Amino acid sequence: MTYFSYFKAEFLVLLRRKQDVINALLFFITVIVLFPLGVSPSPIFLAPAAGGIIWCALVLAILMAIESMFKEDYNDGSLEQLVVSGLSLPLLVLLKILVLWSVIVIPLLLMLPLLSAMLYLPEGSFWVLVATLLVGSPSLFLIGAIGSALTVSLKQGAMLMLLVILPFYLPVVVFATGAIKAAQEGLPYSGLLAMLLAISLLSLVLSPVMTAISVKASVN
Amino acid sequence: MSWAWFHKLGSPRWFFLWTKSWALPLFCLGMVCLLLGLVWGLAFAPTDYQQGNSYRIIYIHVPAALLAQSCYLSLGIAGFVFLVWRMKMAPIFINAVAPIGAVMALMALVSGAIWGKPTWGTWWVWDARLTSVLVLFLLYMGIIAIQNTLEDIVLADKAAALISVLGLINLPIIKYSVEWWNTLHQAATFTLTEKPAMPVEMWMPLLISVIGLYLVVAGLALWRMQSYILEREHRASWVKQEVVGDGL
Amino acid sequence: MQSIVSLTISDLWIERGDRDLCKGLFFELKSGQVMRVLGENGAGKSSLLKVIAGVIAPLEGQIQYAGQDVTHDRKILQQDAIYIGHSAGIKSVLTVEENLRRYYPSASADELEAVLDNLSILDLADTPAKKLSAGQTRRVALARLWLSKKNVWLLDEPFAALDIKGIALLESHIEQHVLAGGLVMLTTHQDLHSIQSYDLVLSP
Ligand SMILES: Nc1ncnc2c1ncn2[C@@H]1O[C@H](COP(=O)(O)OP(=O)(O)O)[C@@H](O)[C@H]1O
Ligand SMILES: [Mg+2]
Numbered sequence: 001m002t003y004f005s006y007f008k009a010e011f012l013v014l015l016r017r018k019q020d021v022i023n024a025l026l027f028f029i030t031v032i033v034l035f036p037l038g039v040s041p042s043p044i045f046l047a048p049a050a051g052g053i054i055w056c057a058l059v060l061a062i063l064m065a066i067e068s069m070f071k072e073d074y075n076d077g078s079l080e081q082l083v084v085s086g087l088s089l090p091l092l093v094l095l096k097i098l099v100l101w102s103v104i105v106i107p108l109l110l111m112l113p114l115l116s117a118m119l120y121l122p123e124g125s126f127w128v129l130v131a132t133l134l135v136g137s138p139s140l141f142l143i144g145a146i147g148s149a150l151t152v153s154l155k156q157g158a159m160l161m162l163l164v165i166l167p168f169y170l171p172v173v174v175f176a177t178g179a180i181k182a183a184q185e186g187l188p189y190s191g192l193l194a195m196l197l198a199i200s201l202l203s204l205v206l207s208p209v210m211t212a213i214s215v216k217a218s219v220n
Numbered sequence: 221m222s223w224a225w226f227h228k229l230g231s232p233r234w235f236f237l238w239t240k241s242w243a244l245p246l247f248c249l250g251m252v253c254l255l256l257g258l259v260w261g262l263a264f265a266p267t268d269y270q271q272g273n274s275y276r277i278i279y280i281h282v283p284a285a286l287l288a289q290s291c292y293l294s295l296g297i298a299g300f301v302f303l304v305w306r307m308k309m310a311p312i313f314i315n316a317v318a319p320i321g322a323v324m325a326l327m328a329l330v331s332g333a334i335w336g337k338p339t340w341g342t343w344w345v346w347d348a349r350l351t352s353v354l355v356l357f358l359l360y361m362g363i364i365a366i367q368n369t370l371e372d373i374v375l376a377d378k379a380a381a382l383i384s385v386l387g388l389i390n391l392p393i394i395k396y397s398v399e400w401w402n403t404l405h406q407a408a409t410f411t412l413t414e415k416p417a418m419p420v421e422m423w424m425p426l427l428i429s430v431i432g433l434y435l436v437v438a439g440l441a442l443w444r445m446q447s448y449i450l451e452r453e454h455r456a457s458w459v460k461q462e463v464v465g466d467g468l
Numbered sequence: 469m470q471s472i473v474s475l476t477i478s479d480l481w482i483e484r485g486d487r488d489l490c491k492g493l494f495f496e497l498k499s500g501q502v503m504r505v506l507g508e509n510g511a512g513k514s515s516l517l518k519v520i521a522g523v524i525a526p527l528e529g530q531i532q533y534a535g536q537d538v539t540h541d542r543k544i545l546q547q548d549a550i551y552i553g554h555s556a557g558i559k560s561v562l563t564v565e566e567n568l569r570r571y572y573p574s575a576s577a578d579e580l581e582a583v584l585d586n587l588s589i590l591d592l593a594d595t596p597a598k599k600l601s602a603g604q605t606r607r608v609a610l611a612r613l614w615l616s617k618k619n620v621w622l623l624d625e626p627f628a629a630l631d632i633k634g635i636a637l638l639e640s641h642i643e644q645h646v647l648a649g650g651l652v653m654l655t656t657h658q659d660l661h662s663i664q665s666y667d668l669v670l671s672p
Binding site for chain 1: 518522523524542546547551553559561566569571573574596
Binding site: 143146150151153154157160163164165166167168170171174175178181199202206210213214217218220 | 303355358359361362363365366369370372374375378379382383385386387389390393394396397398400401404
């Protein structure tokens with residue numbers, strides 16, 4: 001196995017399993033639809049809340065997608081093969097996260113114009129929303145991968161993984177929605193985007209190693 | 221410098237034998253301090269000119285909140301020690317302390333809510349401090365849940381250590397984000413515990429109850445660690461000796 | 469093929485759950501040798517292979533390969549070894565060819581075809597692995613042994629689910645490998661007909 005052949009195969013697997021990706025996206029849309037129906041469809045409520053609603057849905061959809069990222073590899077012995085491959089496990093894990101991130105986030109980006117129009121997000125802050133998604137979402141995937149690897153041996157690990165990982169997402173949600181809000185109010189938001197970027201970079205340093213430790217602890 | 225103590229500390233047997241007789245005295249001493257501080261603070265300390273008597277809840281809230289944070293700090297350090305040096309005592313420590321920390325966070329939350337009623341007029345306000353403690357409580361529950369759910373003990377230990385370390389790194393970021401978020405929404409003007417220049421009759425009992433609670437928690441933690449050691453090392457001959465020797 | 473190398477296990481102590489699977493285990497395996505790990509179900513055969521491959525960590529003991537201590541960093545051994553466990557790491561949604569390309573991206577088309585032909589799974593090359601029978605899946609996993617240039621083979625129940633022809637095929641391939649200077653460690657309940665092997669018996 002080489003890093004490239006692994007990357008390619010991971011991509012291929014996700015393409016063949018496109019229904020999983022589609023499910024995550026549908027889940028995202030469904031959570032968003034809950035808010036106008038459950039709280040209020042009025043633009044007076046929705047417009048200021050749009051950024052927050054989209055980010056809450058995003059966090060849940062991403063968690064659901066990450067939760068099972070190692071499941072199949074664990075069951076079919078691929079995870080074991082990664083451990084004994086002689087390649088760097090943190091790097092392999094990072095490649096896997098990268099593939100999943102691109103497959104989930106690119107379709108999400110494509111859906112954003114429609115969804116933010118449905119929530120009356122002011123046009124001026126749309127690009128800030130896109131920016132928060134681009135710089136903030138990597139940290140969600142990186143942190144989530146640790147939880148996913150730790151709970152991979154459980155049959156019903158989804159709830160546990162959500163419970164453990166969700167608190168770690170709070171700062172990302174706070175800064176991302178804060179940036180969108182700041183943009184809506186005409187305040188500077190670049191500092192908040194920098195904060196998100198910093199969190200993503202910190203996760204990039206820590207997560208592959210921690211995920212590798214978790215994978216090794218889980219396969220046995 | 222000799223590292224012998226560090227390695228000895230990592231040996232459950234040595235730890236058990238060395239600290240066997242400590243738990244009870246620590247706990248009792250702590251209880252005495254805590255009661256002294258509480259009685260002094262609740263009954264004899266002067267009334268606050270702004271908040272009247274309701275401020276007195278700080279004699280419970282502040283020690284509990286401090287302990288909740290200190291316990292989490294210690295979990296993070298223990299997790300790090302375990303991941304780097306694989307010290308056997310570290311997961312035992314995490315197992316023993318996480319529920320205590322969760323109880324402390326819960327105590328801080330409840331006392332904060334009780335204080336909030338006369339001060340803000342509601343049981344809950346999204347105050348930066350209370351929100352941070354709530355997140356801290358959730359972090360504790362995550363560690364406890366992962367330990368209880370994972371059946372493989374090796375995996376459970378590693379998972380709890382990893383999450384603790386991750387939490388320790390994340391805690392300042394969470395606190396900062398919550399504080400920033402709080403200024404954005406400008407909820408409360410009063411915050412619990414941030415009082416300028418408390419007179420000595422007010423902070424002295426507070427200090428005593430903080431010290432008392434630290435000792436109580438240390439005693440409880442030692443006692444819990446000792447029972448975990450016996451459980452985990454039940455195959456070792458020294459444990460059999462210990463249990464039989466004490467029991468008969 | 470290569471100069472003589474050896475895999476040396478000393479004082480190995482493996483614990484699983486609350487049980488010692490082996491304690492103070494010593495052995496040396498040299499180029500050209502086959503070792504058969506025997507023992508009842510649950511004796512720890514799979515665990516021993518996993519420890520050597522580096523999937524799980526031993527409680528104590530040393531593992532040396534080619535004169536170097538690899539106990540704490542298994543990289544040198546892993547780069548020269550192939551481990552095939554009960555679940556062999558075949559992705560069900562990928563085809564047979566894609567699965568093998570995942571492990572051996574540089575294998576030429578001719579080489580791949582020859583190996584698949586040899587294992588009589590050539591006409592399955594474009595079939596997704598989830599549509600294969602257990603024996604066919606095992607053949608795909610074992611195809612790695614034909615494509616691999618690695619020296620040390622760690623095989624957990626490699627004959628499981630194989631038919632008589634498959635067993636003979638694998639035996640002769642193992643024989644060729646050790647004749648060329650390879651090392652093979654395998655767990656099986658099967659008697660090996662054509663191969664001279666050392667037996668290691670694990671008792672619970
Ligand atoms: N993941 C695991 N966690 C804890 N114990 C295990 C695990 N896998 C196997 N064991 C235990 O280890 C022992 C050896 O298992 P294994 O090596 O698979 O045996 P064998 O391959 O010889 O049949 C068994 O007693 C089994 O119960
Ligand atoms: Mg087996």
